[in-house]
Amino acid sequence: MAHVSMTAQVEASAKFTARRDELAAAARTTLAELGYARTSLREIAERTEYSHGVLHYYFQDKVDLITHSVRQVKAECVTRYDAIVAAAVDAPSLARAFGCAMAASLREDAAMHRLWYDLRNQSMFTATFSDDVAEIDASLQAMIWRVVARHTELADGALPDPATAYAVFDGLFWQALLAFADDPDGACARLSERAEHLLTRLVG
Amino acid sequence: MAHVSMTAQVEASAKFTARRDELAAAARTTLAELGYARTSLREIAERTEYSHGVLHYYFQDKVDLITHSVRQVKAECVTRYDAIVAAAVDAPSLARAFGCAMAASLREDAAMHRLWYDLRNQSMFTATFSDDVAEIDASLQAMIWRVVARHTELADGALPDPATAYAVFDGLFWQALLAFADDPDGACARLSERAEHLLTRLVG
């Protein structure tokens, strides 16, 4: 029954990693809600149906758990604008769709974006997540660059460099996220308009 | 001896606020070094010549102390580019001087900027410093706007809005600060170049 034992093992392993992801997702929720500074393992456990001790069964320590959470963040937002790029037929409509997509992302995933900015900030002090953060940051920059490069193709404009393009839209998004708490609708509307305008101005 | 008593009081008060500022400066140093999440009152006290108990003699509680530290940050960086604006004779030289000034600020005050971004991030979770943070943010936006508006005067270009201008240069600076840890010289050089280029492109 070698293959039976093997499938049992992979099933057990799959179950193990599934629960890992489940707990890491709870950690993500907690981090997004309370911020890194006030997130404790007991707070995370309270967002699950388990007790706090189980976290050390599935993760080596707190850093291991949070690292897993950080890695989950990446998958959620790295391909967000690719559909828009693929569907774009001319530069103005791409710019408009991009602005709308940014605003939608802000509206729907504000908590996750707060978490991301918080963790990215932490990486300046702890250096524990700095590798993961750098990797995600590079992915986001590449994502923005796909939008900008496509817009340049459609508009026959001048290209900025990828880093500048990312920095600019990132600054815009951060500002909108800060304003989102007070005035969600206004923040989304302004972000949409400014992102569209900035894309056309930056590469046109 | 009424006036003697009064001057004594004034001197005592001055001494009191002077020590407050001294302790708040130590808190600032600690926050910049360790980050908000790991800054404790005992860590702050270790950066002074006093013991940890004295902090509660000069400040009501931890929030009071950190609020004082945040307010100190403002005075340090709100008029940083004003001399450049006053001295500018034409648009290209203003843009160049602005880029150089940003790079210099990054090089000389990297720790303070890290602190500022960390505290601004915290304001999204705690709401304790959100008023102070918003006030400083508005001051910084006004500072950037003075640069951009002056450049527009000199170049006869189109004006963006103050919020967008601030967001764009803030994003640029944040990115440079993150890169500064690995490669200080390169980060400063790139920031200088990009800020100069972006200013001319944004308003020209």
Next chain:
DNA sequence: GGCCTTCTTTGACAGTCGTCCAAATTCTTT
């Protein structure tokens, strides 16, 4: 000198934190 106000230290307190572990429980296999 001694007195009184101001300032500083020290130690304690109640909580919370990450971590660990033995016991209890659930699930799987025989």
Next chain:
DNA sequence: AAAGAATTTGGACGACTGTCAAAGAAGGCC
């Protein structure tokens, strides 16, 4: 059903936190 492995629990630990109060030191005033 019995036995074994895998999973979960909940309490304990030492360390650290913000806060506070009592004791002590320092300095000006009589």
